[in-house]
Amino acid sequence: MDSFRTLLPYLRLHTRQYVIGLIAVAIATAVNLIPFYLIRLTIDGLTGQVDGNPATPGLTVATAGMYALGVVAAAVTAGFFMLVMRRNIVVASRQSEYEIRRDLFAHLQTLDKHYYDRARTGDLMNRLTGDLSAVREMLGFGAWQIVNIVSGFISAFAVMFSLSWQLTLIVVAIVPVIVGVLSYLARQINVRHRLAQEQNSLISARAQENFSGARVVKGYAIEDREIEDYRAMNLELLRRNIALTKVDGPLRSFMSLLLGLAFGLILLVGGRLILEPGSTFTVGMFVQFVGTLERLTFPMLMIGWITSIAQRGMASWLRLKEIFDAQPLVQDEPGRADTRLQTLRGDISLERVTLRYGESTVLDDVTLNVPAGTFLGVTGPTGSGKTVLGQLLTRAMDPTSGTVRIDGHDLRTIPLSTLRGAISVVPQEPFLFGDSIANNIGFGIEARDLPGVPTGVSVVGAPPPDDIPQTPDPARVRNAARLAGLLDDVEDFPQGFDTMLGERGVTLSGGQRQRTAIARAIVREPAILILDDSLSAVDTETERRIVDGLREVSRGRTVILIAHRVSTLRHADQIIVLEGGRLTEQGSHDDLLARGGHYAQLERLQRLASDLDGDDDPVGDPETAADQLEHLTQPQKVNR
Numbered sequence: 001m002d003s004f005r006t007l008l009p010y011l012r013l014h015t016r017q018y019v020i021g022l023i024a025v026a027i028a029t030a031v032n033l034i035p036f037y038l039i040r041l042t043i044d045g046l047t048g049q050v051d052g053n054p055a056t057p058g059l060t061v062a063t064a065g066m067y068a069l070g071v072v073a074a075a076v077t078a079g080f081f082m083l084v085m086r087r088n089i090v091v092a093s094r095q096s097e098y099e100i101r102r103d104l105f106a107h108l109q110t111l112d113k114h115y116y117d118r119a120r121t122g123d124l125m126n127r128l129t130g131d132l133s134a135v136r137e138m139l140g141f142g143a144w145q146i147v148n149i150v151s152g153f154i155s156a157f158a159v160m161f162s163l164s165w166q167l168t169l170i171v172v173a174i175v176p177v178i179v180g181v182l183s184y185l186a187r188q189i190n191v192r193h194r195l196a197q198e199q200n201s202l203i204s205a206r207a208q209e210n211f212s213g214a215r216v217v218k219g220y221a222i223e224d225r226e227i228e229d230y231r232a233m234n235l236e237l238l239r240r241n242i243a244l245t246k247v248d249g250p251l252r253s254f255m256s257l258l259l260g261l262a263f264g265l266i267l268l269v270g271g272r273l274i275l276e277p278g279s280t281f282t283v284g285m286f287v288q289f290v291g292t293l294e295r296l297t298f299p300m301l302m303i304g305w306i307t308s309i310a311q312r313g314m315a316s317w318l319r320l321k322e323i324f325d326a327q328p329l330v331q332d333e334p335g336r337a338d339t340r341l342q343t344l345r346g347d348i349s350l351e352r353v354t355l356r357y358g359e360s361t362v363l364d365d366v367t368l369n370v371p372a373g374t375f376l377g378v379t380g381p382t383g384s385g386k387t388v389l390g391q392l393l394t395r396a397m398d399p400t401s402g403t404v405r406i407d408g409h410d411l412r413t414i415p416l417s418t419l420r421g422a423i424s425v426v427p428q429e430p431f432l433f434g435d436s437i438a439n440n441i442g443f444g445i446e447a448r449d450l451p452g453v454p455t456g457v458s459v460v461g462a463p464p465p466d467d468i469p470q471t472p473d474p475a476r477v478r479n480a481a482r483l484a485g486l487l488d489d490v491e492d493f494p495q496g497f498d499t500m501l502g503e504r505g506v507t508l509s510g511g512q513r514q515r516t517a518i519a520r521a522i523v524r525e526p527a528i529l530i531l532d533d534s535l536s537a538v539d540t541e542t543e544r545r546i547v548d549g550l551r552e553v554s555r556g557r558t559v560i561l562i563a564h565r566v567s568t569l570r571h572a573d574q575i576i577v578l579e580g581g582r583l584t585e586q587g588s589h590d591d592l593l594a595r596g597g598h599y600a601q602l603e604r605l606q607r608l609a610s611d612l613d614g615d616d617d618p619v620g621d622p623e624t625a626a627d628q629l630e631h632l633t634q635p636q637k638v639n640r
């Protein structure tokens with residue numbers, strides 16, 4: 001019940017539609033019983049016993065015609081009210097589906113990396129489709145059927161009782177048995193439906209991961225294994241669906257048996273009632289009774305079905321509520337974030353920053369000052385905390401201790417929208433949309449100017465969404481592509497910036513994908529630009545062009561370039577080295593070479609490796625440069 005209460009805000013948006021619709025159902029149900037009354041009058045008229053007196057004249061043709069018209073009028077009236085119901089309740093349930101989907105999507109946009117690291121995309125997709133449909137079915141079909149059943153039972157029992165309390169008692173004795181059995185079966189259906197739905201989520205997630213990882217699957221030639229795994233999951237889904245269908249069969253047979261029994265008994269007792277001397281129970285009344293009871297069979301069958309629709313709908317709503325209840329790890333703290341802060345220059349400072357994940361210390365007491373406009377290079381072995389350092393700046397998470405500041409403001413006092421609007425990150429694995437190159441680059445430009453998504457409001461009467469300008473400024477896109485060293489490549493494509501990319505930019509090479517992501521970050525003209533190992537897939541010539549572009553970009557903004565290659569880092573104003581989460585070296589290229597630490601060793605080995613590349617007669621060093629290089633970039637053991 002508690003979980004139902006959480007659905008009320010959506011139902012309240014459509015109170016009027018539900019009230020009108022539900023009243024219409026109740027009227028239609030009651031009107032549906034009128035024809036049996038008219039049939040009773042006709043039969044009793046025909047048998048000449050309209051008042052129980054054989055001397056009373058029977059039915060005239062005109063009266064019979066009136067009754068016939070009455071039957072038609074009742075059918076038309078019931079049909080009209082059912083139409084009113086559909087126009088209100090079914091429409092309201094569709095609108096609620098729209099509103100819930102809109103709010104879910106808007107809420108999902110507020111969730112952070114932490115949530116998406118754990119969620120499975122296929123499962124999320126299944127919730128947004130399958131579960132949402134189950135909720136809609138409960139709010140539409142389920143809602144009007146409940147009223148149909150309740151009003152059907154009340155009106156039918158009132159009529160039956162007025163006709164014969166003895167016959168009604170028989171019905172009263174049998175109905176609870178039927179309803180009990182149906183409810184039991186409905187519960188079974190519900191359990192089996194949930195199992196099938198869970199398998200559906202798994203299978204969707206598996207398919208989605210297979211499509212996303214198509215390159216890996218092909219690369220490892222494991223299609224057969226994938227097909228076999230998928231077949232097994234699909235088979236399990238079939239098994240669960242068949243188990244679901246199996247409960248349906250007995251339900252119908254049992255229902256027919258019990259109803260047959262009920263009608264047999266009524267025939268027996270009803271016949272005796274009519275034949276009793278001096279009885280006021282007429283043939284017409286008997287026919288009306290049986291007709292009214294017959295009207296109850298559908299609502300009775302529906303009880304089980306509706307219970308299962310309601311339980312299924314609630315189970316699905318709980319799965320959707322889990323999404324609504326998820327909160328980003330980092331949020332603006334009310335009263336703490338200074339909303340006047342709209343722009344940032346890009347002065348970064350970290351003061352004794354430590355970050356722990358459980359027992360592991362990922363960043364250890366890091367203190368660092370990066371004045372605005374600095375081109376900062378960051379290097380260190382894999383797993384040494386470079387990516388995490390960048391993530392602290394966008395507040396993907398907060399440090400366990402210490403303070404991160406930008407322009408002297410503690411990050412927790414800067415509104416997240418201002419902070420993230422001022423920083424662009426090029427992640428290690430860039431994601432490109434199935435759209436044109438221009439739109440992929442211009443993707444983030446207008447983001448800050450877009451109107452907020454109004455949630456929790458009714459779609460009824462809401463203004464249509466504004467036409468959002470989708471084409472980014474071509475000059476800005478072009479300039480960003482030039483700075484990212486992508487322009488020549490794009491100009492070589494027949495359709496230039498209008499070239500469409502596959503969902504993951506599959507038509508582009510790894511280096512082109514990286515550069516598209518760099519252009520996307522640059523085009524926003526952020527105060528701080530973070531590139532996380534974004535030049536790993538480009539050749540040295542392209543790398544030089546990009547670094548030149550970045551130096552141009554870095555005028556007036558802070559650039560943080562995470563890289564493993566000395567050739568990428570050497571032109572940075574400042575370079576820092578992280579090892580096992582600690583900042584171990586800091587200075588210019590020349591300073592660090594003079595220090596003779598990790599950076600100097602990296603430089604020596606990379607130089608040696610490139611010499612070896614071009615030399616057929618390698619230096620007779622037993623530990624080859626390549627081996628040592630690998631050693632230097634080995635994953636680091638984090639401090640425990």
Ligand SMILES: Nc1ncnc2c1ncn2[C@@H]1O[C@H](COP(=O)(O)OP(=O)(O)OP(=O)(O)O)[C@@H](O)[C@H]1O
Binds near residue numbers: 362385386428
């Ligand atoms: N969400 C997380 N939960 C637990 N540990 C994490 C999480 N994110 C990162 N780590 C750990 O933090 C450490 C630093 O990771 P980070 O990604 O910063 O390394 P990196 O220096 O960028 O490495 P690479 O050069 O390979 O990209 C790693 O040991 C990683 O496993």
